[in-house]
Amino acid sequence: MRTHLENGTWVNEPANWEVSADHLTMTTDQKTDFWQKTHYGFARDSGHFLGVSVSEEFTARVRVQGEFRSLYDQAGLMLRIDETRWIKTGVEFTDGERFLSTVVTNGNSDWSVSQPFQGLEDFIIRITLKNGAARIQASSDGKVWPLLRLAPFPSADRYLVGPTACTPERGGLNVRFSDFDVGEAIKSDLHDLSV
Structure with missing residues (x-):
């Protein structure tokens, strides 16, 4: 089912954005980020996130388009309970290349990157929350969905899920x-990449 972002709630609303029934465009503000402590020691909760409320198991997906050129430029999906329990996943520019990146945060953040396909300026990302785990996948064509991450995620009465973007360096x-869209959690086998 299509979920309208017009009903979403901002965490750190950017100065420039526009939302309609079928898309959201935004321009990141200066030095925005989501991160908690690990390696760098700082805690940041200044990134942009437009979330819709969900209260049960689900799959959320979004198409992302942008020109990611500067260190740590990033955009994708966020699943969030609060400022210390969240996941962000999508494209991130690091070490001179675009990667698919996932940060899982439960008090402290971790970070993983992969490149299962090229063309990371136009792709689809999805998160499935089911049985206490977040299943994170991406696709270049909407037909093949490589697994990026399977991670435990805390139980809550309510979650926010939706688009996110950050530019820590600019x-x-x-x-x-x-x-x-946000719908029923997919039921396909973990190793079935075709659905």
Whole structure:
């Protein structure tokens, strides 16, 4: 089912954004980020996130388009309980290349990156929350869905899920999100990448 981002709630609303029934565009503000402590020692909760409320198991997905060129430019999906319990996943520019990145935070953040396919300026990302675990997958064509991460995630009465973007080293990244939907959790086998 299509879920309208017009009903979403901002965490750190950017100065420039526009939302309609079928897409969200935003431009990141200066030095925005989500991170908790690990390695760097700092805690940041200044990234942009437009979340819709969900209260049961689900799969959320969104198409992401942008020109990611500067260190740590990032955009994708966030699943959030509060400032210390969240997941962000999507594209991130690091070491001179675009990667698919996932940060799982439960008090402290971790970080993993992969490159299962090229073309990371236009892709689809999805999160399935089911049985206490977040299953994170991405696709370049909507047909093949490589697994990026399977991670435990705390239980809560309510979650927020939706598009996120950050630029820790700059501002001015333009991102377009479209085809956002939240529906029943997919039931396919973990190793079935075709659904």
